[in-house]
Amino acid sequence: EVHVVESGGGLVQPGGSLRLSCAASGFIVSGNYMNWVRQAPGKGLEWVSVIYSGASTYYTSSVRGRFTISRDNSRNTLYLQMNSLRADDTAVYYCAGGYSGTYRFDLWGQGTLVTVSS
């Protein structure tokens, strides 16, 4: 069965850091592209970042310079290092996978909640 499971969310103070993880099964993280997509409470989906099979990375403008997407090929796991967190980063963070050569998100995790508050 193909699935991904996020972890690492929680409560963090403004200015703090958090690292999210997304462990994949039945899906090769390094051979495909992986994204982080977030959803603030009561709001819509927002694309955050992508890492391609060739390791190129891209970010939405509001997180560029603060967030870093990466992967551990040996663990088949995706990460999102989030620094200088702000209240408007509060959201459920989903990892979403797409097969190389396609332009769609076939695979979604259940999400992990990040709350930035003092």
Added chain:
Amino acid sequence: QSALTQPRSVSGSPGQSVTISCTGTSSDVGGYDYVSWYQQHPGKAPKLMIYDVSKRPSGVPDRFSGSKSVNMASLTISGLQAEDEADYYCCSYAGYYWVFGGGTELTVL
């Protein structure tokens, strides 16, 4: 990286058809045939319903269809059923990154 524009809500009675629009620009919707649509029920993860403008993944009923004209994509759901009540999001590839629409709440009356 501006969000695509969707109506905030649409509604229809069981058996009827509804269409949800998704308006972007020549940099996203109009520039690529890579528009996808996602269905999200409350508290659940999004689910892929349409990809590459008009293709359906295995398991998605043929009541769901997609189309595109210039900078606007559309999702049509025919023969509405109660379980179709959910939020729907369009998404477009925009050259190395993606952009989502603001989401449309579908109510089945």
